Amino acid sequence: MAKEKLFGKTLNELKEICIGIGMPSFTGRQIAQWLYQKEVFSIDGMTNLSAKNREQLNQEYEIGLESPIRVQESSDGTKKYLFNAKGDNFIETAMIPDSDRKTVCVSSQVGCKMGCLFCMTARQGFQANLTAGEIINQFRSIPEWPQVTNLVYMGMGEPFDNLNEVLKSLEILTSDWGYGMSPKRITVSTIGIIPGMKTFLEQSNCHLAVSMHTPFDEERKKLMPVEQVYALEEVVKHIRAFDFGLQRRVSFEYIMFKGLNDTPRHVKELIRLLNGIRCRLNLIRFHPIPDSPLEGSSDETIMEFKDALNRKGLLTTLRASRGQDIYAACGLLSTKELVKKQERDY
Numbered sequence: 001m002a003k004e005k006l007f008g009k010t011l012n013e014l015k016e017i018c019i020g021i022g023m024p025s026f027t028g029r030q031i032a033q034w035l036y037q038k039e040v041f042s043i044d045g046m047t048n049l050s051a052k053n054r055e056q057l058n059q060e061y062e063i064g065l066e067s068p069i070r071v072q073e074s075s076d077g078t079k080k081y082l083f084n085a086k087g088d089n090f091i092e093t094a095m096i097p098d099s100d101r102k103t104v105c106v107s108s109q110v111g112c113k114m115g116c117l118f119c120m121t122a123r124q125g126f127q128a129n130l131t132a133g134e135i136i137n138q139f140r141s142i143p144e145w146p147q148v149t150n151l152v153y154m155g156m157g158e159p160f161d162n163l164n165e166v167l168k169s170l171e172i173l174t175s176d177w178g179y180g181m182s183p184k185r186i187t188v189s190t191i192g193i194i195p196g197m198k199t200f201l202e203q204s205n206c207h208l209a210v211s212m213h214t215p216f217d218e219e220r221k222k223l224m225p226v227e228q229v230y231a232l233e234e235v236v237k238h239i240r241a242f243d244f245g246l247q248r249r250v251s252f253e254y255i256m257f258k259g260l261n262d263t264p265r266h267v268k269e270l271i272r273l274l275n276g277i278r279c280r281l282n283l284i285r286f287h288p289i290p291d292s293p294l295e296g297s298s299d300e301t302i303m304e305f306k307d308a309l310n311r312k313g314l315l316t317t318l319r320a321s322r323g324q325d326i327y328a329a330c331g332l333l334s335t336k337e338l339v340k341k342q343e344r345d346y
Contacts, residue, residue: 005064006043006057007035007140008133010168011177021056031057032177041065064133067141068093078322081142085110086128091156093138095148096322103150106138108166109157114191115225118213118255120289121156130157132168139173151181153188154209160188160196170204183207184247191226192235201242209282210235212252214261215269233273240277251280256297256305267308274314281309281316 009017014035015028030048034040043049043057068081079095094105112119113126138155139145151173153159159166166188172178173186183205190197191211201208212232214220220227239250252274256262270281283306286296297305302318309316 003060003062005131005133006031006061007064008131008136008168008172009035010132010171011175017061021060023053023056027053029177035063036172036178037180064137065141066134066137074322076322079142079144081138083138083141085130085134089127091130091134091138093142093155094322095142095144097144098320101149102144102147103152104139104142104144104148105152105155106135107155107157108135108153108159108162112157113161114158116191116211117223118257118286118289118292118294129162129165132165132172135165135169136172149185151186152209153186158191158193160190160193160200163196163199167200167203170206174204174206184249187249187251189253191224192230192232193226194230194235194238197235198238205248207249207251208239209251209253210239212281213255213257215266215273219261236273236277239279244278249280250277251282253282253284255284255286256302257286258295258297258301260294262297262301262305264308267305267312270309271312271314279315281314283316283318285319285321287321 006014006017009032011028011032014031015025018027018031019025027049031046034046040046041063043054043061043063046054046057049057066083068083070082072080074080077097081093081095083091083093085091089110091107091110093107096103096105107130109129110127111124112121115122135153139148139151153166170183170186170188173181174183184207187207187209188200188204189209189211190200197208197210200206211224212220213223215232217227217231217233220232244250254261274281283302285299285302286294288294288296306316306318
């Protein structure tokens with residue numbers, strides 16, 4: 001029988017495990033320190049636990065770290081890691097270096113059920129939710145993990161469709177018994193799942209990013225089916241009502257599509273919609289995916305769009321395109337690996 005993994009357990013869960021097998025509850029904090037603050041790869045390496053306690057743990061539990069099965073490195077230094085997930089599936093993780101920063105982009109699900117037109121992961125459909133351990137493993141199991149400065153939940157899946165495990169992973173990352181990261185170095189992205197977004201805002205201090213891509217509801221319905229359930233106007237309404245304070249940040253993600261969302265009409269509506277919200281609009285070049293009807297805006301159009309928004313007082317930046325030579329668009333690498341496996345099995 002497969003052993004249960006300790007990695008990804010919260011402090012309270014570890015204490016409950018200890019009590020359940022007759023160990024004092026304070027041992028849970030010792031285990032947490034070994035899991036998240038020291039480089040331990042086996043229960044036997046937890047040397048401040050008695051031999052008897054280690055033997056008890058070994059009977060039912062293991063550490064549970066999983067190494068990536070493949071890595072691709074871009075000419076710009078970006079790396080894309082591929083991990084096995086939930087049996088025969090795959091997830092991907094990006095490590096993006098930038099001067100004194102190293103940002104890791106993690107996945108929260110295997111596949112995705114949201115069906116966004118521009119997303120390769122959507123074509124896989126939904127396979128499974130990742131556990132908190134599987135989410136954090138993507139950061140902890142890459143060679144660069146000690147130098148990582150920032151984390152973004154912008155990989156495969158919709159984080160707020162896997163809310164409980166995402167919140168657990170954030171607790172482990174930011175707690176003093178965990179990795180002790182500042183919440184201000186973590187950003188969680190959503191397409192606008194309002195109930196999950198509200199819970200996240202109340203229970204976490206991490207930054208929020210909202211995938212917008214057009215301010216008009218009819219256009220957004222064509223790009224993102226979620227608009228039929230959680231309208232962008234309502235998403236923005238809840239954000240406007242929340243007190244982010246001076247340190248916490250909200251941003252909106254906006255992929256630029258030629259002739260679809262890059263006109264002066266869109267500039268005017270963005271200004272109206274986001275008026276009064278202290279936020280940033282991040283423009284993103286479209287990374288083409290196979291057989292897509294969408295085409296990216298030209299650099300000239302993107303710069304004109306950015307300048308027009310900044311002139312109107314909406315802080316707007318253009319995200320640098322990274323890793324285009326290594327299937328950087330989310331879902332491309334894992335989809336390619338999935339297809340290869342299906343062909344082998346056939």
